[in-house]
Amino acid sequence: MDPETSRKISELANNLKKLHLAATMEEAMARAKEMILGAPTNEKPIGELMKAQEIKKEEKDIQKAEESLEELEKQIKHDEALNKSQEPDIKETKEETEKLKKGIENAKDIIEEAERVQD
Secondary structure, eight states, X not given: OOHHHXXXXXHHHHHHHHTTSSSSHHHHHHHHHHHHHOOOTTSOOHHHHHHHHHHXXXXXXXXXXXXXXXXXXXXXXXXXXXXXXXXXXXXXXXHHHHHHHHXXXXXXXXXXXXXXXXX
């Protein structure tokens, strides 16, 4: 191993130990060597493992998003059905409101006419 690589491994090991990412200096050195030189031939490199872990996380996120979408679609269908069932009630309420408005206008007209007659 060349001196520059050795220096980088030592520096990384010290940082790992300072950041409490390794319990012992030996563990820190082993991790630093693995990160810089790669894993032994019978194991996957950390970069590959991290990428696989990231893919798993993304798959979970996608699954959660799909579940949320399904729930929203169910809610929309429920809301649409509820709205359709309430349409007759809404129409009836609008009609009653219009009748009341006309009644109020008629009452105002009657009051105005009564005031004119009294004068």
